[in-house]
Amino acid sequence: xxxxxxxxxxxxxxxxxxxxxxxxxxxxxxxxxxxxxxxxxxxxxxxxxxxxxxxxxxxxxxxxxxxxxxxxxxxxxxxxxxxxxxxxxxxxxxxxxxxxxxxxxxxxxxxxxxxxxxxxxxxxxxxxxxxxxxxxxxxxxxxxxxxxxxxxxxxxxxxxxxxxxxxxxxxxxxxxxxxxxxxxxxxxxxxxxxxxxxxxxxxxxxxxxxxxxxxxxxxxxxxxxxxxxxxxxxxxxxxxxxxxxxxxxxxxxxxxxxxxxxxxxxxxxxxxxxxxxxxxxxxxxxxxxxxxxxxxxxxxxxxxxxxxxxxxxxxxxxxxxxxxxxxxxxxxxxxxxxxxxxxxxxxxxxxxxxxxxxxxxxxxxxxxxxxxxxxxxxxxxxxxxxxxxxxxx
Amino acid sequence: xxxxxxxxxxxxxxxxxxxxxxxxxxxxxxxxxxxxxxxxxxxxxxxxxxxxxxxxxxxxxxxxxxxxxxxxxxxxxxxxxxxxxxxxxxxxxxxxxxxxxxxxxxxxxxxxxxxxxxxxxxxxxxxxxxxxxxxxxxxxxxxxxxxxxxxxxxxxxxxxxxxxxxxxxxxxxxxxxxxxxxxxxxxxxxxxxxxxxxxxxxxxxxxxxxxxxxxxxxxxxxxxxxxxxxx
Numbered sequence: 001x002x003x004x005x006x007x008x009x010x011x012x013x014x015x016x017x018x019x020x021x022x023x024x025x026x027x028x029x030x031x032x033x034x035x036x037x038x039x040x041x042x043x044x045x046x047x048x049x050x051x052x053x054x055x056x057x058x059x060x061x062x063x064x065x066x067x068x069x070x071x072x073x074x075x076x077x078x079x080x081x082x083x084x085x086x087x088x089x090x091x092x093x094x095x096x097x098x099x100x101x102x103x104x105x106x107x108x109x110x111x112x113x114x115x116x117x118x119x120x121x122x123x124x125x126x127x128x129x130x131x132x133x134x135x136x137x138x139x140x141x142x143x144x145x146x147x148x149x150x151x152x153x154x155x156x157x158x159x160x161x162x163x164x165x166x167x168x169x170x171x172x173x174x175x176x177x178x179x180x181x182x183x184x185x186x187x188x189x190x191x192x193x194x195x196x197x198x199x200x201x202x203x204x205x206x207x208x209x210x211x212x213x214x215x216x217x218x219x220x221x222x223x224x225x226x227x228x229x230x231x232x233x234x235x236x237x238x239x240x241x242x243x244x245x246x247x248x249x250x251x252x253x254x255x256x257x258x259x260x261x262x263x264x265x266x267x268x269x270x271x272x273x274x275x276x277x278x279x280x281x282x283x284x285x286x287x288x289x290x291x292x293x294x295x296x297x298x299x300x301x302x303x304x305x306x307x308x309x310x311x312x313x314x315x316x317x318x319x320x321x322x323x324x325x326x327x328x329x330x331x332x333x334x335x336x337x338x339x340x341x342x343x344x345x346x347x348x349x350x351x352x353x354x355x356x357x358x359x360x361x362x363x364x365x366x367x368x369x370x371x372x373x374x375x376x377x378x379x380x381x382x383x384x385x386x387x388x389x390x391x392x393x
Numbered sequence: 394x395x396x397x398x399x400x401x402x403x404x405x406x407x408x409x410x411x412x413x414x415x416x417x418x419x420x421x422x423x424x425x426x427x428x429x430x431x432x433x434x435x436x437x438x439x440x441x442x443x444x445x446x447x448x449x450x451x452x453x454x455x456x457x458x459x460x461x462x463x464x465x466x467x468x469x470x471x472x473x474x475x476x477x478x479x480x481x482x483x484x485x486x487x488x489x490x491x492x493x494x495x496x497x498x499x500x501x502x503x504x505x506x507x508x509x510x511x512x513x514x515x516x517x518x519x520x521x522x523x524x525x526x527x528x529x530x531x532x533x534x535x536x537x538x539x540x541x542x543x544x545x546x547x548x549x550x551x552x553x554x555x556x557x558x559x560x561x562x563x564x565x566x567x568x569x570x571x572x573x574x575x576x577x578x579x580x581x582x583x584x585x586x587x588x589x590x591x592x593x594x595x596x597x598x599x600x601x602x603x604x605x606x607x608x609x610x611x612x613x614x615x616x617x618x619x620x621x622x623x624x
Contacts, residue, residue, distance in 0.1 A: 322471065372468070
């Protein structure tokens with residue numbers, strides 16, 4: 001069974017994504033210089049989820065952003081143009097959204113299903129204030145909505161196929177801002193996961209089923225053999241407290257999350273995310289605070305997980321733990337053009353063209369070492385010059 | 394100017410004396426007699442008293458040590474097994490050796506780098522390409538010169554000894570060291586030492602594929618250092 005995943009996205013006019021085209025694989029690792037737009041790409045994917053849920057205002061306020069922050073360097077053009085190719089249960093779909101950054105809703109939307117033997121079929125259309133489902137009669141939109149019209153239509157109107165599409169996008173989860181301070185906090189409830197910064201970790205763990213808790217304990221022990229278990233308890237007033245139980249020389253020590261190491265909490269948060277049914281998981285600088293001894297396990301865990309994962313990283317060590325075939329398809333190089341727009345290319349294709357790497361080096365070195373053998377600054381420079389030349393033609 | 398050269402010992406490039414001066418071995422004697430070398434020599438205004446061409450002598454042991462150290466500077470990763478498995482050949486191979494040599498040559502500001510090594514078997518082209526690639530890693534492109542006698546340096550000397558006639562056949566001699574037809578053994582039987590043969594040889598007359606390749610590459614290197622000297 002192929003896993004459900006995002007295959008390709010083309011975004012115009014979202015922050016530094018002036019016109020950015022990205023192909024994803026089951027695991028994608030974004031690398032590139034600081035400030036080139038890696039995090040923006042992660043945000044764009046998470047933004048899809050906010051659109052699909054109709055929770056764009058909430059999304060903005062969770063990040064402390066204003067409407068004007070959404071467009072390319074405060075571009076006067078209000079429309080953000082997003083085209084997504086994705087695969088559900090082996091079927092390819094396209095979702096095209098023209099999103100108005102002022103009214104925070106889609107002005108045009110199409111969801112197209114690609115069928116092998118017949119023509120492409122429009123299963124959702126929204127044009128000029130009318131919508132239509134499965135090419136049926138157009139209906140006037142006489143109700144309010146934010147984000148995608150998917151968020152405003154009842155599930156019996158949408159039907160199974162559109163429901164599962166909406167579910168797929170709703171279930172994108174970003175833990176891009178995992179922060180030790182937030183993870184240590186006690187939380188009341190976590191119905192939407194552990195939160196962007198890991199702030200609901202304790203409540204999320206507390207709500208896990210017994211089975212899932214056991215799996216998580218086991219996985220955590222796999223990383224840290226001396227950790228017996230994690231415990232969550234409800235305090236009066238509903239706050240959830242998280243602590244870890246460690247065994248050192250047969251002495252049991254329980255430590256409140258307040259005093260736990262950042263790396264342990266991060267790994268716990270990542271493992272917890274991987275236990276969920278979410279579709280795409282997003283992590284920014286996943287290696288932060290994690291010791292080199294745990295990096296291989298972390299990478300293996302991501303690669304083996306049934307989720308599509310999207311990770312931004314600066315760590316050659318992390319890339320070095322990817323098998324060659326996975327590295328070749330999954331490492332994406334992010335750079336900026338002269339006018340500040342973000343572009344993305346497959347890293348191996350680019351170094352084959354510009355990196356002056358010999359066959360022997362490909363055999364001998366892992367992806368992280370290859371990354372170290374290439375001057376990323378010079379590579380960005382060459383690519384942006386090339387981009388300029390193509391533009392001027 | 395500085396020319397770096399990989400050396401194994403007294404019977405090829407030569408040895409370094411205690412004072413750092415180089416006692417020329419037979420291969421170095423041949424190089425210094427090449428027309429192109431002579432042209433370079435006079436172009437630079439060299440005389441018996443003043444020679445501005447400096448040989449940077451890099452012994453194979455030094456290259457291997459450096460290679461060994463450099464291969465330890467690798468990141469942990471899925472390819473950790475390379476240290477004990479078949480991949481080791483890559484680390485010891487011609488590519489890696491010539492790359493390490495080029496690294497050391499660059500470190501000493503050499504203008505031209507000559508990687509001397511015997512072919513020993515029939516894989517000349519493969520070794521030649523790997524060497525070229527290794528040299529180019531440190532920007533010795535046209536200035537990087539593989540010097541790879543087929544089968545061994547004695548094959549070239551046998552050509553001198555036999556008045557430069559039908560020399561191609563000396564590249565096809567056996568690689569079996571105990572055979573009387575092994576180039577070194579034929580040379581021994583002639584009663585002349587490597588030095589004697591080289592001193593009485595005119596390398597410009599040698600016509601055999603592996604030597605021609607070296608002579609052409611050397612020309613290209615000198616021309617790239619000073620345009621048009623060896624046209």
